[in-house]
Amino acid sequence: MTETLLCPRNLAFELYEVLDAEALIRRERFAEHNRETFDAAVDTARNIAQRYFAPHNRKADEHEPQYVDGEAVLIPEVKPAVDAFIEAGFHNAQRSFEDSGMQLPNLLSRACFAHFQSANIATSSYPMLTMGAAHLIETFGNDEQKQRFLQPMINGRFFGTMALTEPHAGSSLSDIRTRAEPAGDGTYRLKGNKIFISGGDHSLSENIVHMVLAKLPDAPPGVKGISLFIVPKFLVNADGSLGDRNDVILAGLFHKMGWRGTTSTALNFGDNGQCVGYLVGEPHKGLAYMFQMMNEARIGVGMGAIMLGYAGYLYSLNYARERPQGRLPDGKAPASAQVPIIEHTDVKRMLLMQKAYVEGAFDLGLYAARLTDDQQTADSEQERRNAGELLDLLTPIVKSWPSEFCLKANEQAIQILGGHGYTREYPVEQFYRDNRLNPIHEGTHGIQSLDLLGRKLMQNKGAGLQLLLELIHGCCQRAAEYDSLQPLRQSLEQHIEGLTRVTQALLGDLMAGKVNQALANSALYLKVFGHAVIGWRWLEQAIRAERGLAAGNPADADFYRGKLQAARYFLTWEVRSCHYELELLETRDDTCLQMSERWF
Amino acid sequence: MTETLLCPRNLAFELYEVLDAEALIRRERFAEHNRETFDAAVDTARNIAQRYFAPHNRKADEHEPQYVDGEAVLIPEVKPAVDAFIEAGFHNAQRSFEDSGMQLPNLLSRACFAHFQSANIATSSYPMLTMGAAHLIETFGNDEQKQRFLQPMINGRFFGTMALTEPHAGSSLSDIRTRAEPAGDGTYRLKGNKIFISGGDHSLSENIVHMVLAKLPDAPPGVKGISLFIVPKFLVNADGSLGDRNDVILAGLFHKMGWRGTTSTALNFGDNGQCVGYLVGEPHKGLAYMFQMMNEARIGVGMGAIMLGYAGYLYSLNYARERPQGRLPDGKAPASAQVPIIEHTDVKRMLLMQKAYVEGAFDLGLYAARLTDDQQTADSEQERRNAGELLDLLTPIVKSWPSEFCLKANEQAIQILGGHGYTREYPVEQFYRDNRLNPIHEGTHGIQSLDLLGRKLMQNKGAGLQLLLELIHGCCQRAAEYDSLQPLRQSLEQHIEGLTRVTQALLGDLMAGKVNQALANSALYLKVFGHAVIGWRWLEQAIRAERGLAAGNPADADFYRGKLQAARYFLTWEVRSCHYELELLETRDDTCLQMSERWF
Incomplete structure (x- = not known):
């Protein structure tokens, strides 16, 4: 396999020459880390990505999840990959040591995760969604919810999703129609239909915790009337054991242009009136809560777009070095040997464009991660607040710029490979198809x-x-x-x-x-x-x-x-x-x- | 089905308000035509495209040709479509009445063909390649070759291909290695491997006539040592009946990102030393001859890119008119009804961009066709020469501009449909995938x-x-x-x-x-x-x-x-x-x- 995981020299440049990762070690939270532990984490991520994620990237595209007897069935290679990811603890990379975490800075956590996105964006989505859902419960859930739902996510037994979009409400979330009625016992009964729910069904985990936006009966119209609910696929008993199947039905699967390994589902909540949900935080504040997850997800989407662009760049660069074709304009002697296409100026242009897009965006993505660290652990309150302001402002750029320009990079990678780039015998067309989702989802x-x-x-x-x-x-x-x-x-x-x-x-x-x-x-x-x-x-x-x-x-x-x-x-x-x-x-x-x- | 064939009002605008198709009627060659016969030809093309080409466009994408026992097997819907095309005589649209043709101007022939490209670019490729190959024999072949190979192509019994690319020689044709040795009886024995040969095998016709570039033993190096050969799949006896299978072996199929209905083949010529070929025209002039076909094909590729862009534009326009989502920035009352997305300025921008690209390119494509007519039938020698000069100059633009910008239009069409546009349940992502080939093939x-x-x-x-x-x-x-x-x-x-x-x-x-x-x-x-x-x-x-x-x-x-x-x-x-x-x-x-x- 041609090496398409991100270039280690460039990662080291970013971490240690541009973003000064070593300065983080001087902060109390990261005091037990050093450059060696950082590099060890990155190396582990790289190894697992190469061993478990990359090999089935094409296969997952060719054999997308199937709807069988009401369940989404994935190819068997996905589970060992996510298991290895969890086993290594990357879903808890930022959590404290005492919470079974690695207590890594966000910068390092993103850098590690980038390898999985690069190797297999679709398989990496399952843990990414889970990490976002877990963080939501961690921040806004009550103790019982944390005990019952978060802890198994930390343990790697439960996965998560975010369930926002409805058939008539995508960009306009204020128009969602899913309802949540109080059941009288503190729980709620949900009723509604959600579409495009990534990872909405699978057998990778014992349970799936859906974070669902819905409206309470007394909800005011608009975005201020949306509440957030935990809706598990299987109910969870007080002792933590799994109870009955909840009234969440897999209504169907969407068939996408790319990113096929991540199942995109239509879910019906409460077709039988029995869909149990748990209100997270206060009523009507769901969208504000969800924005925490969405903002994390937006940076995650940006990083995904970057890594797909990066993979295409590295593949086409290597191809251009190895593929002989034609001669330079000033050296056309027909009997002379053909030159590697990297010597043609127009090919250099397409490579330089890709390099400028993907390495520029990669720097920004990691810079955003560094800002997250500053927001959480910088020394002064002022620094923490400043970092938060900047991160807020930059989030739409981190999400959208790579989605547009690293996608454009993928187009150039196809072009460099020519006819071969257009075939599924080479990986670059899939990078484009996978990446084409990024300017659409998460806003x-x-x-x-x-x-x-x-x-x-x-x-x-x-x-x-x-x-x-x-x-x-x-x-x-x-x-x-x-x-x-x-x-x-x-x-x-x-x-x-x-x-x-x-x-x-x-x-x-x-x-x-x-x-x-x-x-x-x-x-x-x-x-x-x-x-x-x-x-x-x-x-x-x-x-x-x-x-x-x-x-x-x-x-x-x-x-x-x-x-x-x-x-x-x-x-x-x-x-x-x-x-x-x-x-x-x-x-x-x-x-x-x-x-x-x-x-x- | 939402109407994605080109807008009749715009076609009439082009033909009669911009490009003055009626002026052509005053030329002797088109004297038996009038606006009614022009419109009738267009209507027939539209009807056949709608009835036979459009319905299997998605199916052909989902079920690409299969390699079965050395043959390429297509879905059954393709043959009735090309049969209807031939039955209506569109492959002879420009030929004289006496040669069983419609004696139409190139302008009308391109306008008719545009409907097939729009409805199903992959199925339309089989007759397009055949028309190009036939024209090549018509111009450069000898009488016997015309009798044996061209006449059955005119009759619709034989199809054609162009076989140029080799594994190590794509853009750089001077480096082809396929050899042709004189057999002593006026025929040649070819030996070599060709790849990316579109329509290189199928059962749509009784025979396939490959137009093959190869080198004679005494060939000088470079582009001046390339000769052109007719290499039929089945040999043809003097009485026109089919003889033995020629030594042309289907080595495999390529699996493309899009345009999947057109089989892309690897062909081995002369693996058993028995591949019979017939030299077309003079030795070493093959590339110059082939450029006639390539120039026609380049305009055809441009038109294909335009029609794919156009189809996406029309589909996304209709979607934008019907899909309610969100409210205008200055009218955000959350209880008000959602507006159709066409009212959002950014959606208008994406539609206007598509309109500017596809209708601008469509005008140029038909203008190039009009130049072809002027080159062939304008009154004065000066006008004919001028038209030829202009057409030569504009051909790289007609080929490349739509390949870049109508492809960009397809990206915008996907974006307008949002999550739906990214699924294969809607047609726009296929338009993009099909169109992505156009900046690559034919130069x-x-x-x-x-x-x-x-x-x-x-x-x-x-x-x-x-x-x-x-x-x-x-x-x-x-x-x-x-x-x-x-x-x-x-x-x-x-x-x-x-x-x-x-x-x-x-x-x-x-x-x-x-x-x-x-x-x-x-x-x-x-x-x-x-x-x-x-x-x-x-x-x-x-x-x-x-x-x-x-x-x-x-x-x-x-x-x-x-x-x-x-x-x-x-x-x-x-x-x-x-x-x-x-x-x-x-x-x-x-x-x-x-x-x-x-x-x-």
Whole structure:
């Protein structure tokens, strides 16, 4: 198998040269860790991913889950993989030692998990969903719920899902119709239909804990009338043993373009009026609670998109090094030997584009993980609050940017392999198909753009934006010390200047009540904002590369030069190409807004 | 079934308002035709496409051809479809009445065929390949070859293929290794392996006529040593009856991402030393002959890409009209009814983008067909030559632009359908998968960019480019008569100015021998050139829309307003966004050229 798991040198660069993972060790919570324990965790993840996850990635695509007698049946290779994952304790990577966890920083936990996403995005989804559901109960559930449902998830016996979407309510969760009636004994009876529930049925675990959004009888309309319920597949007795099957019926499976190994289900709750649910936290606050899970999931989705893009990049890079085809334009002697296609400039372009997208996004994804750590364990309250503000602001970018651009990277990987890339005999077309889900689930691209422009920018009087601009400014100042980085720095500064002007204009519109006008081109805004963020992350990487070159380990020189060239590509080719989108935004171009439905 | 065949109103607009199909009737060859016979041909194509092609489009994807006992076995629905196509005579649409043809212009032939491509790109490939192979024998074969192989293709009894690619020679055809030895009786014995041969085996016809590139023993190296051979699956006796099976072995099938209904085969020629072939035309001229077929095929590929994009556009448009979800930003009362998603500006953007791409490309595709007619039947020799120059120049654009941008349209169609679009329960994900082949086969995107910049621009001292610039200039002058079109005209003129400057600079480099530098960013050049061409075609459409509005049929007003808005979208959002790519080209940016293989 060609090596498509992420490049260890680049991971080390991120952890120790860019994101200073070693600084985390000085915090009390991580005091028992050191670089060796971090690396050991990463190595274990890599080994398990390679041994148990990668080998059935294609098979799970070719043999998607089947609906048999009311159950979803998966290929047999999935269970040993998730068992190995649980056995190694990666579902508890961040939990305290006393809670059977590894007490790792989020940064390391994400870095470990990235290997599983890279090796097999579909199989990795089952533990990912479980980790999110568990965290939800951990944060908002009561002691009994923790005892009955969380503890078995920590032990690896129960898995979890998030059950939000309904046939008529996807992006618009306020329109869900699932009802929850009090049963009089403190429990509830749910009734409704959910679709696109990933991991909604399987036999990987003894039980499945669905985290379900539903409305109480007295719910006000809209998002403020949604409550969160635990609805297990099997009821759980007080002693922890499994009771009867709950009234949750697998109504059918969806057949997806990709990501086929993760079963996507239609679930009927309460067809027989007997669906028992347990209210989590307070009534009507379900959506707010669920957003904790969704925000984690959004970063998880972004990381998944990155790792699929990364896998395609590495595969096509290796292919380009090995595949001879054609000759260079200035050396066409027909009897000469063919050159490896990596020597063709247009192939270099497609590889450099992929490198810029996937390594830029990878840096951002891990940076977001680092922010999670700062939010939880930074020394001062101010630092923790700042990290939280930044993370909130960046979450729509971490989710959407890789979903768009690492998907585009996958398209380029197919192109480099040519006819072979288009066949299922090679893995790159599956990477694309798997990745195509990412701009859709956990909030579509359009939803992310509204979240950014219509909500996150103004949150806490724009504190997050202010912090971000300061960080970028600081980065540009540091970059000013290196002659070679001047064109890159200038490009970023120009872009930030334009972005700032546009942002002020659009926020002005919003405050003046011109909501439709301000949000009309939100997708363009999402792109130029995302390019600013990734451009900044590339400039940070370029600074580290210059430092690395100056430190002078010759074995690493090629690695650092590649970083500098990718930074150059991104900051000149990509960031500067946003100029016209900034102009459209600044002039409030209304081409789309004014398009009438009747004119199509 | 939601209607995804192309919009009849738009086809009529193209044929009669933009491309003046009625003018063709005044030419002697088409004198027996009139608008009614044209429309009747289109209607017949539409009916057969709907009745025989569309219904098994998904089934052919789900049940791709199987390798059974050395043969490729297709689902049973394919044969009745191609039979109906042949029965109606569409494979002879352009042939003379005396040759059992319809004697239609290429414009009408392409318009008819577009319906089959839209309904089922995979099934339509079998007759498309056959038409190309037949045309090759018609042009370059001798009388005996025409009698023995062409006539049964005209009669619909034999199908054809083009067999070029080999395992180590795809883009670089000069490196093929298939050999052809004279047998002493005027025939040849071929030996070699071909891959990715579409339609290389099936039971749709009595025989399959492979048009095979191979090298004679005395062949010079490179592209000037390639000869063209007819290699039938079954030998054909002098009386036209089928003889023995030829030594052509189906070695295996490729399993593709999409376009699965068209079997993609590996063929072994002469494993037993008995593969009989017939030299077409003169020795060593095979590639030049094959280019006739490839140029036709490239326009066919472009049209296929357009029709897949078009089908996705129409499906997602209809979905957006019918699917209620969410509320407008300024009308969020949660108890109010949800609005159809077409009312959301970001959905309008995704629809308008698709409309601009597919209708812009559709216009270009049919314009190329109209040029083919002019090349063959225009009144003066000068007009015929000019049409040929233009067609040559535009062929890489007709092939590549839709392959890139109508594919992008398919991505947007998936996005509009959200989670549903990602499932195989809806057709849009298949449109994407089918379309993904188009930037690869018949010359990759990169090859097209080299063909344009390295060859076509300079052909006949730049005659084609000169003609194109004159046509665009004339269009801008006509557009100047309409106030509403001024921003669009200006945008195009500005772009052409930049493009002209860049073109001169790059041609200067080429003439100065700086070949690698000139061709380094050829993919960018292909894009900005393509955007110039599509921008011009949109301005032409906009002029017709203004005329239509002025003529004042109220029933058509919405149609014309839609055209104007799409033209506005393309010429402002898309054309003007090329500004920075022009700058990169003009400054001969060497970011990709300078990237070392070692730095990846």
